[in-house]
Amino acid sequence: MIRRGLRVAARLGHHGALPGGPYILPTFSPASAFGSSMDSLESEFCQEKTDLKNYALPNASWCPDMLNLYHEFLEKTKADGWIRLPSFKSNRNHIQGLKLPLVLTASSDKSDCHIFTRCIKTEGQGYEYVIFFHPSKKKSVCLFQPGPYLEGPRGFAHGGSLAAMIDETFSKIAYLAGEGLFTLNLNTRFKNLIRMGSLAVLNVGVEKVEDQKLYISCIAQSTDQQTVYAKASGTFLQLQLEEDSSQYYTLCLQESLLPTALPTGTHPRAAGGVREVTGEVREKALSFA
């Protein structure tokens, strides 16, 4: 039963979608759970941090196509409602106050951690990317330039590096556009190779939100839109948690109880949602275990 409870909790913490763990929100509450707009979510995520390097800024390795599109979108941030997302070394830099529960805290937590898509330090060698996000349209655009450390076949990006870039872009829009916290599925259909050092433009959008799931799609293309590199879709679980949900889930783990066996929270929509979804996810997991 303990393992079962842990499995549910760990699953809820999954994965790139959430900078931290969705079930532990000691100082932060997703806005819509309390009826407000998503502004606070974005402003929290996008706040300037002068002590941290923002990897989403141009550097000398960026190809002309990437620079041009970057400046084009930067203009759109002034009037068209687009937001440039900052990109720090780790997800934990983006939103302070989120953490996994003690029972799940990894021993490697104190080591020098990097978000996977910023794992290579030298400019131009690995992932070069910047994500622009449009809150009201629930769309984002990721400008992605793979470097020579992302190789698959000679001279071209590894398919896995593109899949990971798509996953990372999905996770950010899922979190910011609809509190999508847990990736259920990622499906990538590859069409063409991306030449090393060239630009791939990932157009990402939330297709629908249904039964507390966000359905997100992506088309990755060349700058001129003449070459499709990949098409992808992903499903994210939408969870609306309460401020004290940490105690709720920590209690589950400590008491070795499934969340459904615990008292509901104070916010009807949030509490009902969590119970319903964890039940669904648990059921799925048990059918595979």
Next chain:
Amino acid sequence: MIRRGLRVAARLGHHGALPGGPYILPTFSPASAFGSSMDSLESEFCQEKTDLKNYALPNASWCPDMLNLYHEFLEKTKADGWIRLPSFKSNRNHIQGLKLPLVLTASSDKSDCHIFTRCIKTEGQGYEYVIFFHPSKKKSVCLFQPGPYLEGPRGFAHGGSLAAMIDETFSKIAYLAGEGLFTLNLNTRFKNLIRMGSLAVLNVGVEKVEDQKLYISCIAQSTDQQTVYAKASGTFLQLQLEEDSSQYYTLCLQESLLPTALPTGTHPRAAGGVREVTGEVREKALSFA
């Protein structure tokens, strides 16, 4: 028409599945195209190269679970038909003589390239993995230990890093077990987080080969098989090329002709296969373009 031809050729070259490009095989012929066994394919891929570092060997960062399972499988290589696949810095080190056609050779070709899953040099920081392969069973096992540079949520591996690891494992089995050269699709269903520095065991197998496609599946689990991290499936295109197929495809590109408009090769099975499959892939691509 030129672009169309390029698109077909580039697609055939995709992606981690092929160390080099599948349509340019100047000194190497996939065995089954000529009726022999797959032995030469494996021996070519697995040959010892004393001048290159083999990253698939144990190092001080490997956790006890990984070391134990490594030695268990190493024992199986002595009698049970398992093969330990070497892992060099780049795919191009595995099989000499494969290259992309001139028209597709990337300008970054001379730079210091790394296969994506060996992009982080420091032991234990990034990808630690070794793949064992069983030719007659068409199965493989990948022991994967994610380091702190592969982080997603705090203390756990990024979902994209697992997807990329699955993609890389798929591509090797696809190539060695059935000349699967082009990844058509990769679908990953995430179940649980992988704790940083712990072991995930990827059990991979070819489910079926049908209509020149390999269907491959994966279950990624904890060592004790009590926690499922992910389930995945992939589809790879099986191509049986002739020794001189490089000229065949280079000619396509130079003449701006689609492969089907060119004379067939000398080996009926191989030539027919290539034509049939490129037609199918082209059709799919055009429907998206």
